[in-house]
Amino acid sequence: MPESDAPALERRRDWRELALGYGIYLVLALFVLVMALLSPNFLRPGNLLNIAVQASTVAVIAVGATMVILLAEIDLSVGSVAALSGAVTAGVLKFAVGGAAGGVVGLLVAIAAGLAVGTVLGAINGVLTVRGGIPSFIVTLGMLSIARGLTLLYTGGRPIFALGPDFSVLAYGRLATVPVPIVILVTLYVLAALFLHTTQLGRYIYAAGTNRRAVALAGINVDRLKLGVFALAGALAGLGGVLLTSRLDSAQPTAAAGWELDVIAAVVLGGTSLYGGRGSVVKTLVGAIILQLISNGLNLLNVQAYWQQITKGGVILLALLLERSLRRARGGESL
Amino acid sequence: MVLERTRRWRFASRGRAWRWPLALVAALVLGGAVAQSGFTVGLSLSTLNNPFFVDVRDGAQQEAQLLGIKLVVTDAQNDLNKQISDIEDLIQQGVNVLLVNATDSAGVVPAVKQANAAGIPVFAIDRAIDTSSGANVVAQIASDNVFGGKLQARRLAQVLGGSGNVVELEGIPGASAAIDRKSGFESELKTVAPGITILADQPAGFDQAQGLDVMQNILQAQQGKIDAVVAANDSMAVGALQAIQQAGATRPNGQPIVVIGFDAIDQALAQIRAGTMDATVAQQPKLMGRLGVDAAYMLSLDSLIFSTLGNGQFMPVEVQLLTKDNLP
Numbered sequence: 001m002p003e004s005d006a007p008a009l010e011r012r013r014d015w016r017e018l019a020l021g022y023g024i025y026l027v028l029a030l031f032v033l034v035m036a037l038l039s040p041n042f043l044r045p046g047n048l049l050n051i052a053v054q055a056s057t058v059a060v061i062a063v064g065a066t067m068v069i070l071l072a073e074i075d076l077s078v079g080s081v082a083a084l085s086g087a088v089t090a091g092v093l094k095f096a097v098g099g100a101a102g103g104v105v106g107l108l109v110a111i112a113a114g115l116a117v118g119t120v121l122g123a124i125n126g127v128l129t130v131r132g133g134i135p136s137f138i139v140t141l142g143m144l145s146i147a148r149g150l151t152l153l154y155t156g157g158r159p160i161f162a163l164g165p166d167f168s169v170l171a172y173g174r175l176a177t178v179p180v181p182i183v184i185l186v187t188l189y190v191l192a193a194l195f196l197h198t199t200q201l202g203r204y205i206y207a208a209g210t211n212r213r214a215v216a217l218a219g220i221n222v223d224r225l226k227l228g229v230f231a232l233a234g235a236l237a238g239l240g241g242v243l244l245t246s247r248l249d250s251a252q253p254t255a256a257a258g259w260e261l262d263v264i265a266a267v268v269l270g271g272t273s274l275y276g277g278r279g280s281v282v283k284t285l286v287g288a289i290i291l292q293l294i295s296n297g298l299n300l301l302n303v304q305a306y307w308q309q310i311t312k313g314g315v316i317l318l319a320l321l322l323e324r325s326l327r328r329a330r331g332g333e334s335l
Numbered sequence: 336m337v338l339e340r341t342r343r344w345r346f347a348s349r350g351r352a353w354r355w356p357l358a359l360v361a362a363l364v365l366g367g368a369v370a371q372s373g374f375t376v377g378l379s380l381s382t383l384n385n386p387f388f389v390d391v392r393d394g395a396q397q398e399a400q401l402l403g404i405k406l407v408v409t410d411a412q413n414d415l416n417k418q419i420s421d422i423e424d425l426i427q428q429g430v431n432v433l434l435v436n437a438t439d440s441a442g443v444v445p446a447v448k449q450a451n452a453a454g455i456p457v458f459a460i461d462r463a464i465d466t467s468s469g470a471n472v473v474a475q476i477a478s479d480n481v482f483g484g485k486l487q488a489r490r491l492a493q494v495l496g497g498s499g500n501v502v503e504l505e506g507i508p509g510a511s512a513a514i515d516r517k518s519g520f521e522s523e524l525k526t527v528a529p530g531i532t533i534l535a536d537q538p539a540g541f542d543q544a545q546g547l548d549v550m551q552n553i554l555q556a557q558q559g560k561i562d563a564v565v566a567a568n569d570s571m572a573v574g575a576l577q578a579i580q581q582a583g584a585t586r587p588n589g590q591p592i593v594v595i596g597f598d599a600i601d602q603a604l605a606q607i608r609a610g611t612m613d614a615t616v617a618q619q620p621k622l623m624g625r626l627g628v629d630a631a632y633m634l635s636l637d638s639l640i641f642s643t644l645g646n647g648q649f650m651p652v653e654v655q656l657l658t659k660d661n662l663p
Contacts, residue, residue, distance in 0.1 A: 295549075
């Protein structure tokens with residue numbers, strides 16, 4: 001049998017390959033195990049549902065971010081774009097379509113307005129990156145500031161609140177027994193995974209992230225692909241903002257500040273390479289859940305404020321170090 | 336003489352803000368009838384597009400009228416550049432004292448240095464002015480967050496009757512308002528109600544979304560044990576309230592969980608009015624404006640009165656507890 005003749009080294013490589021492919025699930029399982037042992041309240045269904053719902057806003061935004069990063073670009077503006085989209089949705093809902101009196105149509109108009117704002121800002125990011133030739137790091141850094149400024153301008157620096165019970169269905173409603181945000185989350189991730197892995201456009205995203213020139217030579221318009229992905233990322237940031245606004249029953253002018261870092265942390269923790277071309281959207285979801293698990297666990301264990309920041313940063317760095325060393329030992333490219 | 340007065344001043348600065356008028360009277364008596372002809376105070380505000388600062392101005396104007404002082408007010412419209420021009424104009428007009436409510440702690444420093452160079456004393460109002468790069472600020476007049484935390488503790492003790500379990504939601508770790516409110520609350524709670532236990536003490540970034548998430552998590556860990564939540568600002572308090580309502584959580588005795596916040600934002604006042612939130616702590620911008628003018632006046636009577644204070648020493652403005660009974 002050729003397999004048994006294979007040198008020990010080969011088999012060790014196989015093990016590492018497996019760890020690289022499924023390590024994130026192991027980390028997740030390890031976390032769940034440790035937390036279950038440390039806190040009797042952790043495995044309660046209510047708590048697990050909470051974690052999923054809490055992770056959902058960041059996770060929704062991280063779908064778009066994964067695609068942007070697969071193209072070897074970055075989007076730092078998602079937090080601010082989410083805030084503006086949420087504020088516009090709240091503003092339209094409260095002041096334009098007559099709040100609760102606007103009914104379902106009013107609600108849909110308000111949500112559409114929020115998503116449109118996100119899409120437009122995302123498309124602007126794309127145009128400036130692709131046509132303007134400015135690195136997306138700088139473009140979206142500018143957009144981070146502009147969108148936050150617009151949010152403050154639009155809200156006058158004050159929260160828009162009391163948005164009515166219909167709108168909060170988005171965050172607190174249940175479909176059968178499953179919370180609506182989880183339904184949205186799962187649907188979105190299934191669609192994104194199908195898109196990336198089974199459609200031609202999805203494969204182009206991977207290919208363009210690995211070797212942009214080869215893909216361009218093959219006759220694919222990489223610029224248009226990037227523009228589309230940035231617009232999609234903006235739309236998903238908008239959706240995240242709408243969900244957050246529903247959850248808070250208010251649009252806060254400072255909402256989602258700093259979320260770009262949580263989003264990128266989730267994507268990177270999920271093993272997507274910042275150099276593009278390699279990664280998985282499903283693992284991004286696992287990354288987002290792990291991040292939320294850490295917050296949840298620290299709250300359950302009542303860990304002191306300063307230690308929480310240290311723990312979160314430490315976990316991210318440890319996970320990435322582990323991934324890198326595995327990848328290096330295997331002899332492949334590193335992060 | 337000078338020694339006696341400085342001691343008196345220290346007394347005033349350490350105590351509550353209601354002692355200010357005492358210090359003022361003392362200064363008046365000791366300083367005698369200083370000729371006030373042409374004494375002018377300049378007040379440079381960051382914005383008048385925010386009710387808080389409109390109140391600061393109104394308080395300052397009332398006090399200036401009372402003391403017979405001329406007050407010149409400028410509005411920077413939250414634009415640092417305009418504020419620097421405003422302050423330059425006030426210096427040119429020859430004001431005797433400047434009260435500066437900075438649009439930006441560090442950004443306003445060049446203008447403050449110009450005032451320093453012109454020999455005009457500067458007080459910081461509400462927002463601190465950065466003194467690390469050579470700007471000279473007589474004192475920073477801002478809300479007394481430590482005392483606000485104490486008011487929260489006293490209210491909690493009163494409502495819970497001296498015993499029970501409270502969850503504490505902290506602000507951004509390291510932020511001065513978060514540290515002051517927390518230390519005031521915890522120290523006072525130990526004194527007035529040692530029977531109340533802080534069951535959990537977690538940061539939620541002064542943010543409603545985080546307040547909601549963190550409270551959801553704590554509710555899982557401490558189910559059925561929580562009597563009250565005390566948050567270092569109203570956004571977190573409102574978030575916690577949402578988590579409580581969503582979970583349908585109550586106190587061990589079946590009554591609603593008591594929620595106390597800080598800042599008196601509209602969202603919280605609406606909840607207090609509806610009876611779902613118990614109390615909040617309000618800053619007093621009018622008092623802040625009045626005290627700014629008082630401080631300028633005292634300085635004019637005796638240039639040494641603040642001399643024992645370090646550069647940019649904090650001078651507290653009293654805050655006020657708001658419940659359903661005394662809502663504005």
